[in-house]
Amino acid sequence: xxxxxxxxxxxxxxxxxxxxxxxxxxxxxxxxxxxxxxxxxxxxxxxxxxxxxxxxxxxxxxxxxxxxxxxxxxxxxxxxxxxxxxxxxxxxxxxxxxxxxxxxxxxxxxxxxxxxxxxxxxxxxxxxxxxxxxx
Amino acid sequence: xxxxxxxxxxxxxxxxxxxxxxxxxxxxxxxxxxxxxxxxxxxxxxxxxxxxxxxxxxxxxxxxxxxxxxxxxxxxxxxxxxxxxxxxxxxxxxxxxxxxxxxxxxxxxxxxxxxxxxxxxxxxxxxxxxxxxxxxxxxxxxxxxxxxxxxxxxxxxxxxxxxxxxxxxxxxxxxxxxxxxxxxxxxxxxxxxxxxxxxxxxxxxxx
Numbered sequence: 001x002x003x004x005x006x007x008x009x010x011x012x013x014x015x016x017x018x019x020x021x022x023x024x025x026x027x028x029x030x031x032x033x034x035x036x037x038x039x040x041x042x043x044x045x046x047x048x049x050x051x052x053x054x055x056x057x058x059x060x061x062x063x064x065x066x067x068x069x070x071x072x073x074x075x076x077x078x079x080x081x082x083x084x085x086x087x088x089x090x091x092x093x094x095x096x097x098x099x100x101x102x103x104x105x106x107x108x109x110x111x112x113x114x115x116x117x118x119x120x121x122x123x124x125x126x127x128x129x130x131x132x133x134x135x
Numbered sequence: 136x137x138x139x140x141x142x143x144x145x146x147x148x149x150x151x152x153x154x155x156x157x158x159x160x161x162x163x164x165x166x167x168x169x170x171x172x173x174x175x176x177x178x179x180x181x182x183x184x185x186x187x188x189x190x191x192x193x194x195x196x197x198x199x200x201x202x203x204x205x206x207x208x209x210x211x212x213x214x215x216x217x218x219x220x221x222x223x224x225x226x227x228x229x230x231x232x233x234x235x236x237x238x239x240x241x242x243x244x245x246x247x248x249x250x251x252x253x254x255x256x257x258x259x260x261x262x263x264x265x266x267x268x269x270x271x272x273x274x275x276x277x278x279x280x281x282x283x284x285x286x287x288x289x290x291x292x293x294x295x296x297x298x299x300x301x302x303x304x305x306x307x308x309x310x311x312x313x314x315x316x317x318x319x320x321x322x323x324x325x326x327x328x329x330x331x332x333x334x335x336x337x338x339x340x341x342x
Contacts, residue, residue, distance in 0.1 A: 034221035041214055045332075049207050052337045060341050067341075071333030075326050082217055082322040090164045097164075101171040105178040112182035 029084055037081025044074040166316045170323045173286075177327050180282060184275040184335060192270035197339030200265055202256070206336045209252045210328065213287075216245035217325045224318055232306055235314075236298050242321070243294045246287055253284050276335065283331055286324050293317050 029037070048067040050056075057063045079085040079098075087095050188197075223238035257277070260266065267277035297317055300310050 029221060029224070031225055034218060034225070038214070038218040038221075041217075045207075045210055045214065045329075048333060048337055049203065049210075052340055053203050053207075064338050064341055067333050067337045071329050074329050078217075078322060078326045078329065082221065082325070083319060090161075090167070093164055094167045097168055097171050101174050104175060108175070108178045109182050109185065113185050116186040 029081060033081050037077055040077045040081070041074055044070050044077065162312055163315060163319070166319060170319060173323070174327075176282070177279075177330070180275070180279040181330060181334060184279050187271040187275040188335075188339065190271035192272075194270040194273070195263075195265050196342065197272075197336070198342050200260060200263075201336055201340050203336065203340055205252060205256060206332055209249055209256075210332050212245050212249040212252065213325050213328050216242045216249065217322055219245060220318060220321050224314065227306055227311060227314055230306055232301060235306065236301055239294050239298050239301070243291050243298070246291045246294065250284060250287055250291070253280070257281075279335065280331060283324065283327055286327075290317070290321055290324060293320070 048070050051063050051066060055063075057066070085094065085098065089095070219238050219241045223235050223242060226234035226238055257280075260273075265273055267274050294317065297310070297314055300313070304310060
């Protein structure tokens with residue numbers, strides 16, 4: 001157990017850390033990539049607001065689907081252009097964590113809505129009177 | 136016999152040192168994991184709003200309450216603050232201390248504008264009798280949007296802290312690391328806001 005190699009590796013590690021403090025995090029964006037991301041998100045924000053505020057589409061369902069779809073695209077745009085997500089950052093671990101989180105979020109959201117919807121459907125119909133007299 | 140055990144004993148620690156040698160530095164990954172756990176908090180609040188969002192208890196519905204032009208202005212504020220934070224990061228890359236502080240300041244101002252508009256909206260809702268106690272819809276609405284607003288508040292405190300830090304100590308590696316974490320935090324809040332304005336305000340207003 002000689003202490004020498006130990007301290008040496010520590011020094012190496014700290015040096016490597018300082019050396020990398022510049023460019024290691026998922027690569028920083030350039031001015032161009034920030035501006036592209038900004039332009040895209042302005043467009044992707046303006047369209048859903050325009051759709052809902054003007055009510056151009058007759059179908060509410062269609063409008064809702066478009067709003068959610070454009071929102072999802074905008075989230076991806078922010079992830080790529082502002083958060084600089086890519087499959088290589090941190091040796092792929094950020095992407096792994098993101099995918100895992102998305103799965104959990106999907107289960108939590110879809111599961112809650114699904115279960116609670118069925119619960120509502122299977123509930124006994126309740127009148128306003130009964131609701132008032134509830135404990 | 137003893138030789139081999141000794142050899143193993145000396146080799147075992149080296150295995151762990153290997154891991155410490157991770158070339159990237161793990162702060163960013165750790166902070167990303169924190170953001171992902173934060174994402175789960177918001178997912179649960181979104182799910183709650185999804186379940187309770189239509190229980191008006193004979194009270195006002197989103198179509199009655201939400202002023203979409205105000206929400207649009209709010210969204211613009213947060214979007215502007217995102218791009219100005221990007222400019223601050225670009226100035227940090229150029230090692231320009233004062234410019235970094237300037238763009239951080241602009242970001243904080245946009246963040247404050249966002250918060251101000253949100254508080255104004257909350258104030259008016261409560262004044263109209265549509266406070267968080269009115270219905271399940273409003274409870275979940277105030278919890279979700281309020282949690283996001285709380286995050287923005289802490290983000291602004293963090294920005295001001297970093298402005299002071301950069302002013303006092305310059306763009307040292309520690310401050311660069313902190314600014315990078317703050318960058319992820321701030322852009323992450325914008326991502327959450329996309330979910331809020333799409334799912335809560337716009338879908339709510341459609342009815």
